[in-house]
Structures are given as C-alpha cells and as structure tokens.
Amino acid sequence: MIEIKNLVKTYNADTIPVQALDHVDLKIEEGEFTAVVGPSGCGKTTFLNILGGLDTPTDGTILIDGTDLHNRSSADMITYRRDNIGFVFQDYSLMPVLTAEENVEFIMELQGRPKAERAARSKELLNAVGIGDKGKQFPTKLSGGQQQRVAVARALASKPKLILADEPTANLDSKSTSDLLDIMRQLNEKENITFVIATHDQRVMDRAKRVIQFDDGKIIDVK
Numbered sequence: 001m002i003e004i005k006n007l008v009k010t011y012n013a014d015t016i017p018v019q020a021l022d023h024v025d026l027k028i029e030e031g032e033f034t035a036v037v038g039p040s041g042c043g044k045t046t047f048l049n050i051l052g053g054l055d056t057p058t059d060g061t062i063l064i065d066g067t068d069l070h071n072r073s074s075a076d077m078i079t080y081r082r083d084n085i086g087f088v089f090q091d092y093s094l095m096p097v098l099t100a101e102e103n104v105e106f107i108m109e110l111q112g113r114p115k116a117e118r119a120a121r122s123k124e125l126l127n128a129v130g131i132g133d134k135g136k137q138f139p140t141k142l143s144g145g146q147q148q149r150v151a152v153a154r155a156l157a158s159k160p161k162l163i164l165a166d167e168p169t170a171n172l173d174s175k176s177t178s179d180l181l182d183i184m185r186q187l188n189e190k191e192n193i194t195f196v197i198a199t200h201d202q203r204v205m206d207r208a209k210r211v212i213q214f215d216d217g218k219i220i221d222v223k
C-alpha cells in the first residue's frame, strides 16, 4: 500500500515560488487502476515524478509498504526504482539504437540477469503485449501504438508491483488506445500490478477503477 501524507512540492522556492503540489493526502491500495486527472499545470506530472522517486518532495512523505520512499541515498533510490517501479511516458522514450527486444532487455541487463533469462522474458513480454513478431525491429520502424506496447513491456521487465504512466495514450489513435488499455487492465487484473496513470483522456478515465481529480496542486475529488 502507498500512503501519501501532506505532500508538498514548491518549485523555485527562492525566486517566484510555484506550489505544484499543495498538501496532498492519498492512499493507493495494491492492485488499483487509478487515473490522475485535471487541467494542464494542476500537478499531475509532478505527483507522478515524486511518487516514482524521480523527484523529491518539498514536504510530506510517501510510505510504500510502510517504508519512506524518499529516505534513501540517491544510489539506493536508483536501485529501488529500477527494481520496483515501471515507467511509461507519453513519448514512449525508447532507445532508438536498440531493437524492441533490446529495449525490453536493457533494465534486466542493468540488474545483471543472465542473457538467456533476459531473452526469454523479453520474448514473453512482447508476446504479452501482442507484438511478439516485432522483437527485432527498431523503434522507428514501429507505429506509435506498437512503440507504446514496447514501452509497457519494458516497464514490466523488472517485475514491478507499480507502474506509473504519464499520458500514455496522448499520441495514440482510438484503436491503439483501446488495445493498450486492454493490455494494461489485463496486467492489472491477472498480476495485481498497481497502475497510476496521469491523463486527459476520457477513454482512460472510463476504464479506471478510481479517478483522482487534481486542481491547482490539490485533490478536489475522488471517484
């Protein structure tokens, strides 16, 4: 379980402060499929980045299974992130010089897993997201929807319990969006992976189990 307590993020504290998160309290249970929504600039990306340990809070704490997420050295944080959290971004962020399967394998290489295991898991994951035949392709040869599937497979490579996705469908057409949501919901239901998805996309909100509405750095509604 994730417990977010009194989370505050102030950018430019010493010049013109911007209160991106304004005392946010929230609990996220394991196995949730949650959309974080709200107008542009309301703090969604900031919230996801802090929840994923990519950025630090100005105040407040995030407890993941009772442990303070940010109370670790930066080296420990890198390892923690690598092993526990998967990220999916709007622009896919694949490495262009690596094939689809190499992109998926990369994190496992960092974890020092044996080559045979990496290859087998990357095949399994690309199959799971419906592009088992695209492993040898470079990202530029894939459609946006296919690239985002590679990104989801990559996010799953380290077997994380939590996946954070920032506008994952923003660049996808309706069919790719609906396929991607099917895949994510399946992973959520079968493997109990927790998803937190920042989005403007009504289609994502319609498929979410819970919708958290932000405005001006605050949670204003939970449905």
Ligand SMILES: Nc1ncnc2c1ncn2[C@@H]1O[C@H](COP(=O)(O)OP(=O)(O)OP(=O)(O)O)[C@@H](O)[C@H]1O
Residues within 6 Å of the ligand: 011, 012, 018, 019, 020, 038, 039, 040, 041, 042, 043, 044, 045, 046, 047
């Ligand atoms: N690195 C930064 N330095 C200064 N201000 C920032 C920084 N990152 C974000 N902000 C400000 O913090 C506020 C929240 O931004 P954030 O990107 O979290 O919003 P968002 O809801 O994700 O927006 P969008 O939907 O447009 O992506 C905004 O006012 C933004 O301008």
